[in-house]
Amino acid sequence: MNELLLGLADDELVIGWRDSEWTGIAPMLEEDVAFSSIAQNEIGHARAVYQLLSDDADALAFDRALDDYRCAPLVELCLLDWAHAIARRWLYEVADEIRITALMGELPLAAKINREEAYHRMHAEMWHERLRDEPRFRTAVAELWPYALGVLPPEQRDALSARVGLPIVDAFERGTHTDELAPLWEEMTVVRRSAPAGAQW
Amino acid sequence: MTAEQVWAAFDEIPDPEIPVVSLVDLGVIRSVDVQNGRVHVEFTPTFLGCPALEAMVRAIEGKVGELGAEAEVEVVNDDSWSTDKITAAGREKLREAGFAPPAPRLVQLQSQVHRCPYCGSTETKLENLFGPTPCRSLRYCASCRQPFEQFKTI
Numbered sequence: 001m002n003e004l005l006l007g008l009a010d011d012e013l014v015i016g017w018r019d020s021e022w023t024g025i026a027p028m029l030e031e032d033v034a035f036s037s038i039a040q041n042e043i044g045h046a047r048a049v050y051q052l053l054s055d056d057a058d059a060l061a062f063d064r065a066l067d068d069y070r071c072a073p074l075v076e077l078c079l080l081d082w083a084h085a086i087a088r089r090w091l092y093e094v095a096d097e098i099r100i101t102a103l104m105g106e107l108p109l110a111a112k113i114n115r116e117e118a119y120h121r122m123h124a125e126m127w128h129e130r131l132r133d134e135p136r137f138r139t140a141v142a143e144l145w146p147y148a149l150g151v152l153p154p155e156q157r158d159a160l161s162a163r164v165g166l167p168i169v170d171a172f173e174r175g176t177h178t179d180e181l182a183p184l185w186e187e188m189t190v191v192r193r194s195a196p197a198g199a200q201w
Numbered sequence: 202m203t204a205e206q207v208w209a210a211f212d213e214i215p216d217p218e219i220p221v222v223s224l225v226d227l228g229v230i231r232s233v234d235v236q237n238g239r240v241h242v243e244f245t246p247t248f249l250g251c252p253a254l255e256a257m258v259r260a261i262e263g264k265v266g267e268l269g270a271e272a273e274v275e276v277v278n279d280d281s282w283s284t285d286k287i288t289a290a291g292r293e294k295l296r297e298a299g300f301a302p303p304a305p306r307l308v309q310l311q312s313q314v315h316r317c318p319y320c321g322s323t324e325t326k327l328e329n330l331f332g333p334t335p336c337r338s339l340r341y342c343a344s345c346r347q348p349f350e351q352f353k354t355i
Contacts, residue, residue: 030329037331044250044335048278108279115283115355116248116335123330 002053003070004153005107007174008099009049010071011151013061014181015092016042017188018075019085027082038089038120045113052109062192066177066185073172074147076181086127087140091148091164093117093124098159099152147172202268204233207240210268214260217253218334221298224257228286231277240265241273245282248335248355284354295352301340303354317342318349325349 020039026032050057074092079085100117103110131137145164149157149171161168172178211233212225224230231243242261246254258274265272284303287295292302301318303309315325322344329339338351 030331033329033333034331037335040252041248041250041335044248048249051278108281111280112278112282113249115280116250118355119330119353126330 005049005053007070007072009046009053009061010069011075011092011096012042012049013046013188014069014071014184015075015088016040016046017184018078019089021078021080022085025080034123035085038123041116041120045116048109048113058192062189066182069177069181069185070174071181072147072151072174073176073178074144074151076178076184077144077147078180078184081140083131083134083136083140084144086124086131087137087144088148089120090124090128091141091144092151093121094163095148095151095160097121098156098163102156142166146170150174202235202238202240202270204235207233207235207242207265207268210264211261214257214264217256217260218251218336219295219298219300221294221300222287222291224261226288226291226294228288228291229257229282230261231281235270238270239273240268240270241275243275243277245277245279245286247282249278250335284352287352299349300337301349301351303352306354309354315340315351317345317347319347320345 016039019035019042022035023032023039026035046061047057050060054060074088077084077088079088096117097114100110100114104114141164145166146169148164149160149168150173152160157168157171208225208230211230212223214224216222216224216227227247229245229247231245232241234241242265244258244261254276258276261274262272283306285306287303295302296318299318301315304312304315314323315327316323317325317340320342322342324343325340326343327338328341328348331337332339332350336353338353339348340351341348
C-alpha cells in the first residue's frame with residue numbers, strides 16, 4: 001500500500017511540476033491559468049499523500065536520491081508541444097481516475113482528491129473533444145500510450161485500454177526513469193540542497 | 202471558557218483569500234472541544250492545493266491564544282469537507298461580494314444552471330474552469346455583461 005501511495009504522490013508532484021512549465025507560455029491566457037491551477041492542485045495532492053506517509057512531507061518530497069522516486073515515466077517527460085501536453089493531461093487524468101476511485105473505499109483522502117480531480121477531468125475532456133480528430137493530437141496520444149499504461153498496475157490496464165480505445169502493449173514501467181527526470185530533480189531539489197543545515201521553512 | 206465562546210471567536214477569523222467569509226462560514230472547523238484550558242480543534246482543509254491552509258491553522262492557534270488558552274489543531278484530510286459545508290450566511294456573504302456561491306452538489310449534478318451574483322440572471326457562460334485560486338471558475342453574465350467568479354462546487 002505504501003509503495004502504491006508513494007508512486008501516486010510522486011506522480012502528482014512531478015506532473016504538477018511539468019504542468020507548471022506552461023505558466024506564462026501557454027497558447028491562450030485561459031490555459032496559463034488552467035495549467036497553473038491544475039499544477040497547484042496536483043502538488044497539493046502530493047503533499048497530502050506524503051503527509052500520510054511521513055511526518056516530514058518536504059523531506060520525503062525533496063530529500064530523496066533520484067533513483068528513489070517512484071513516479072511513472074509518463075509524468076517525467078518535458079512536453080513543451082501543446083498536442084503532447086494535452087495528450088498527456090488527458091491520458092493521465094483517465095488513468096488517475098481509475099486509480100483514485102479504486103482507492104476511495106479504503107482511503108478517505110482519495111475521495112477528497114477525487115472531488116478536485118473532477119475539474120481536471122472536465123478540462124482534459126474538453127480538450128480531448130476538441131482535438132480528438134486532429135492528426136497531431138492522435139500522433140501524440142499514440143506516442144504516449146505505452147507511458148500511460150505504466151501509470152497503472154497491470155490489473156487496472158484493461159479499464160484504461162477500454163476508455164482510451166487503444167490495445168494493451170508493452171508499457172514503460174514505474175521504477176525505471178527516463179533521462180528527463182535528472183534535470184527536473186536538480187531543479188526541484190536545488191533549494192533544499194543549497195539551504196544551510198537547520199534552515200526553517 | 203466554553204466551546205461556544207471559541208466558536209464565536211473563530212467566526213471572527215476571515216478566510217485569508219476571500220476575507221468576506223469567516224472560517225466558520227466556510228465550514229472548515231469540524232469540532233471544538235474545550236478541556237482544562239486546552240482547546241482541541243478539528244480542521245478540514247478546503248482544496249488540498251490551497252496555499253491558505255497553513256495561514257488558517259496559524260490563525261486558529263492565534264485566536265485561541267488571544268482567549269488565553271492553548272490550541273491543538275488536528276488537520277483532518279478526509280472527505281468530510283465539501284462546498285455543501287459552507288453555511289447559508291457564508292453563501293449570502295459570498296454573493297454580496299460578487300462571488301457566485303457554489304450550488305449544492307445534488308443541484309449541481311442535475312442542472313448546469315449558474316446564477317449571476319450581480320443581477321441574478323441564469324444567462325451566464327463559462328469563461329474558464331480555472332481562476333485565480335483553486336476554488337474558483339470564471340464566468341460571464343450575458344444579461345448584465347459582468348464577468349464574475351464562481352466558487353466551484355466540489
